[in-house]
Amino acid sequence: MKTHRPIRLAVGAVAAIAALALTGCTGGTSSDDGSKLSIYIDSDPSSIALWDGLVAGYAEANPDVEVTVETHPAGSEGDNLIKTRLSTGDMNDLFWYNSGSLFQALNPDETLTPLDDESWVGSIDDNFTTVVSTDEALYGAPVGASFAGAVVYNKDVFADLGLEVPTTIAEYNANNDKIKAAGIVPVLQSYSDTWTSQVPVLGDFYNVTAAEPEWADDYTAGKARYSDAPAIAGFQSLQDAFDKGWLNEDFASATYDAVIKSLVEGTGAQYPMLTGNVAAAIGENYPEADASIGVFPIPGPDADSNGLTVWMPNGVYVPKTTTGAQLEAAKDFIDWLVTPDSCAIQAESITLGGPFVVDGCDVPDTAASLVNDMQPFFDDGKTGLALEFLSPIKGPSLEQITVQVGSGISSAADGAALYDQDVEKQAQQLGLDW
Structure with a gap:
């Protein structure tokens, strides 16, 4: 899924320093003495904005090293280019790429330089180190911030109705009934998108x-199914929202942008969504509403185990073909990328959808209010990785199936069973022995 559309903010006077390094973003150069480094990134505008700021900031602190940026297309085409460059030995000095299952597909033990011994490793959130590591080594450093899949809500609506943030599915359902009785849409959906x-x-x-706790491993091994508890609960929540009349009347045709407008205006109270998307949309279109928009985890059966499902940022990796002075320069660059100074530049360059995953990198005062709502879950260790970081299996038809269940066309049980069939086909394509 596309995570968000960050706003590109001015990086001040240092932006001019990066102009030559980023001109056209069509190619990168390196050297044998570490004075020039090249990094390979995707061509999404938000990625260019992020690295524009980072290259400028590094140039200001390290004027003797020139960092150039080369871009590749996003998506599967970019995945293939990354794999091709690694396999042919033509990769740039560094590259910025997904963490999790897509990282594992790079055969990292054979293609990447281990970074276990670097001084910054102990300052990284365990969730991130998990998704850039193999049984043999750690290979990546984070650049960017986390985000979550959660329930974004209008705090003013909750305050007016005297509602508490729910920590269990029972409390969530009770809130929805009260919101509906007040003439406000409890759960917004945008099935047009x-x-x-x-x-x-x-x-x-x-x-x-x-x-x-072992569900992801069992799922990858073909032993766990969405049609069984506990994984069927997500499908059940979609069915419940339809059956109980909690949805906006135009849920089938409503767009993402229209639903954000409804949430901001308070005609709808809650929207299950990715925090990165919402933070960007509020910042771009409704900055005055920021303080009114909060977020809480999708509730489960038990308040004691209430926590956030989180997505990790991309990692910066060094191919094994980077050696000698180039390797030392690349490591020095990474050392800087995981500092508070770097994080501050990242916060200026993109819209944060969640906290950073580096100790000492605090959420700035300018970040969306909902990011501050997420921080306590990170501080208390009540975050867990999204499934895509723990398993390579995600069926291509999930969004069509969830629309069917959420629209009352299929039951939760039928939808989950359909998705089990969908992921089984994908597992076979991946060569897994199911």
């Missing part, structure tokens, strides 16, 4: 692993 329908299922994964 079908990708948005997946969040109640994907964002419920913290609750799945709280109940069964």
Whole structure:
């Protein structure tokens, strides 16, 4: 899923320093003495904005090293280019790429330089180190911030109705009934943009692993199914919202942008969504409403195990073909990338959808209010990785199936069973022995 559309903010006077390094973003150069480094990133505008700021900041602190940026297309085409460059030995000095299952597909033990011994490793959130490591080594450093799949809500509506933030599914359901009785839409959905329908299922994964910590491994091995508890709960929440009349009347045709407007205006109270998307939309279109928009985890059966399902930022990696002075320069660059100074530049360059995953990198005062709502869950260790970081299996038809269940076309049981069939086909394509 596309995570968000960050706003590109001015990086001040240092932006001019990066102009030559980023001109056209069509190619990168390196050297044999470490005076020039090249990094390979995707061509999404938000990625360019992020690295524009970082290259400028590094140039200001390290004027003797020139960092150039080369871009590749996003998506599967970019995945293939990354793999091709690694396999042919033509990769740049560094590259910025997904963490989790896509990282594992790079055969990192054979293609990447281990970074276990670097001084910054102990300052990284365990969730991130998990998704850039193999049984043999750690290979990546984070650049960017986390985000979550959760319930974004209008705080003013909750205050007016005297509602508390729910920590269990029973409390959530009771709140929805009270919101509906007040003439406000309890749960907003935007099925015109079908990708948005997946969040109640994907964002419920913290609750799945709280109940069964080995579920992801069992799922990858073909032993766990969405049609069984606890994973069916996400599909059940979609069915309940339809059956109980909690949805906006135009849920089938409503767009993501229209639903954000309803949330801001208070005609709808809650929206299961990715925090990165909402933070960007509020910042771009409704900055005056920021203080009114909060977020809480998708509730599960038990308040004691209530926590956030989180997505990790991309990692910066060094291919094994980077050696000698280039390797030392690349490591020095990474050392800087995981500092508070770097994080401050990142916060200026993009819209944060969640906290950083580096100790000492605090959420700035300018960040969206909902990011501050997320921080306590990180501080208390009540976050868990989304399934895509723990398993390579995600069926291509999930968003169509979740629309069917959320629209009352299929029951939760039928939808979950359909998705089990969908992921089985994908597992076979991946060569897994199911």
